[in-house]
Amino acid sequence: MTPALLPASRVPESRDAPTLRWGIMGPGWIAERFTESVQAHTGQVITAVGSRSLSRSKAFAETFNVPVAYGSYEELAAAPDVDIVYVCTPHTAHHASAVVAIDAGKHVLIEKPLGLNSHQARDIASRAETAGVFAAEAMWTFFLPKFDVIRQLLEAGTLGTITTVVAEYGEHFDPSHRIFNPELAGGPLLDLGTYPLALVTQVLGSPLRLHALGQPHESGVNAQVSAIMTFDGGAQATVNTHLHNFTPTAATIVGTKATLVIEGPFNMPGAFEVRFPEGTRLRYDEAAAGHFEGLHYEAAAVARTIAEGGLQAGQRMLADSISTLEVADEIRRQLGIVFPGETGKLVQPTPIL
Template sequence: MTTPEPKSAPAIRWGILGAGGIAHKMADAIIHHTAGELVAVGSRTPGKAETFVAEVGAGTPYGSYEEVVNDPSVDAVYVATTHNDHHEPALLAIEAGKHVLVEKAFTQNVAQAERVIAAARAKGVYVQEAMWSRFLPHQAEIRAIIERGDIGQVISVQADHGQHLTHVERMVRPELAGGALLDLGVYPIAFAHDILGVPESITAVGQLRDTGVDGQVSMVFQYDGAQATLHTTMEAVTGVTAVIAGTEGRIEIDSMFYTPTTFTVKRNDGTSWTYDGRVPNGFQYEAAELARNVAAGRTESEILPLDQTLEIMRLMDEVRDQIGLVYPNEK
C-alpha cells in the first residue's frame, strides 16, 4: 500500500500552542517535510516562544495562545501542551474558527474529549487527534496486510512501550496528568484499537508512584475470539515492539513499533517478507492528513475518525478506574 507523499498535500499555515520538545518535532515536520508553513508559535512562559522561533527559523512568537488563534494568517493550530492542558487550548482555537490537531492523548478523559469534539462539530471546523502512528506508512501497510487476509484471522495483539522517564518533571507531576498511561500507554492501546477495535472487557493492573501518577500498567483486552496484551512503564526501557498473530501467520513489528520502523510478516507456510517504513521525522503524515481533509471540506479524518478517538479515551478512562489513577482538579 502506498501512503501519499506529505509534500503533495495542500499548503496549510500552522500555528503551534506550546514550545516544548514535541512542538519542535512538529515544527521540523512542517518546515522540512510538508508544503505547509509555520507562521505562529505561542507560549505562556515569557521568552520561550521567541527562543523557539529563533531555533526553528520560522514563525511569529506570541506570549499567549489567544494571540496565536486570533492571528488571521493561521489556518490550523497544533496543540502541543501538557496532557492536563489539551482541551482548553483546543476549545480556544475552535472558537476562533481554526482547524485543530491535538497531541495525543487527545485529552485527560473522555468528558473533555466530548466537549472538544462537540464544539468542533458545532463550529464546523476540522479536528484530529495527533496519534501520529496511525498515519505512518508501515501502519497503513499493516492494515492492508490484515485486510487481505495474509495472516488469517487475528487472534492476538501484543504491544509494549517502556521508557525511563522518571527524571522528567512533567512525567511525575499529577497536576500535569503525568505518568506512563497518557504519555506512553496510549500507543499500545491505540495500536490494539486500530487492529481489533473496542474490546468486550478490560482487565488492568498498575503501580502508582508516591506522587500519585502511574509508574507502569499492564492490560488485557478481551475480544470475541481475540485478546490484546499490552504494557507500559516509565520506570525502565523495554523492547517497545509489537506482534500481531493470526491463524495463518504473524506480523512482528520492530522497535520502536509506533514510530517509522520495519516489520516482518511470517506466514505459517514458511514464506516471509520484510517491510521498511523508515522515514525522517514522521509527524508530517498526520499534518498532511489534516491538510488534505481541510482542502476537501471534511471535518474529520477517515483514518482516525473522532468517534474512534472517543473510543480510545473511554478505554483509557476504564484502565484509570481499575488502577485508581486520579488527576487533581480534573474536570
C-alpha cells in the same frame, strides 16, 4: 493462498500536499520535533507560535524562524494568518486549548491523547462538528507509510481472523521530567500507553472485559500498568507500559492465517514482517527512524483532508481516539487513578467488567 508480495504504501509525498498556515500552541519538545519535520519535509508553513510565556514563544520563533510570537493562546487562535492550530500543550491543557482554537474558528490537530479522558475527547469532537472545523488527534503512528501497508493487510484479511494483539512501551526518564508530576497527569498511561492502547482498539475495537494491574511510583504517579482484554468473538489483547526503563516497544498481531510482527519501536518508522505457518515471510523493509522522519506525514495528511473539505482524518477518526480513551478511563477506574480537575463523572461511567 499466501500472497507473493506485500501491498505498496499509498501515502503520497508530503511535499506535494496543499499548504496550510500553522500556529503552534505550546512551544515544548514535541512542538520542536514537529516543526523540524514539517519544515524539512513539507511545504507547510509555520506562521505563528503561542505560549502563556511570551519569552518562550519568542525563543521558539527565533530558533525556527517563525514570523510571529504570541504571549497567549487566545492571541494565537485569533491570528488571521493561522489556518490550523497544532495543540501541543501539556496533557492537562489539551481540552481547554483545543476549545480556544475551535471557538476562534480554527482547525485543530491535537497532540495525543485527545484529552485527559473520553469525556473531554467527546466534547472536543462535538464542538468541532458544531463549528464545522477539522479536528484530529496527532497520533502520528497511524499516518506513517508502514501503517498504511498494515491497514491494507488487515482490510484484505491477509492475517485471517485476529485472535491476539500484544503491545508494550516502556521508557526511561530523567527524574525532572513532567511524567513524574501528578499535577500534570503524569505516569506512563497517557504519554506512552496511548500507543499500545490505540493499536489494540484500532485493530480489535472496544473490549468486552478488561482487567488492569498497576504499580505506584514514589513521586505519586502510577509507575506501571498492565492490562488484559477480551473482545467480541473471543480475541484477547495484552498491553504493558511503564516509566522504569527502555523496552523493545514491539507489537504483534496474531491471526488465524498469519502473524504480523512489528519491530520496535512499533510506533515509529521501521520494519515489520508477516509470518505464515508454512514458513513464508514477507518483510516490509524500512530504516528505523524517529520523529524528524515521521511527524511530517500527519501534517501533510491533515492538509490534504482540509483542502478536500474533510473534517476528520481517515487515518485516526475521532471515534477511534475516543475509544482509546474509554479503555484508558477504565484502566484508571480500576486502579483509582484520578487526574487534576476531574470529577467522578469524567471517568468512564459504564465500567468494562
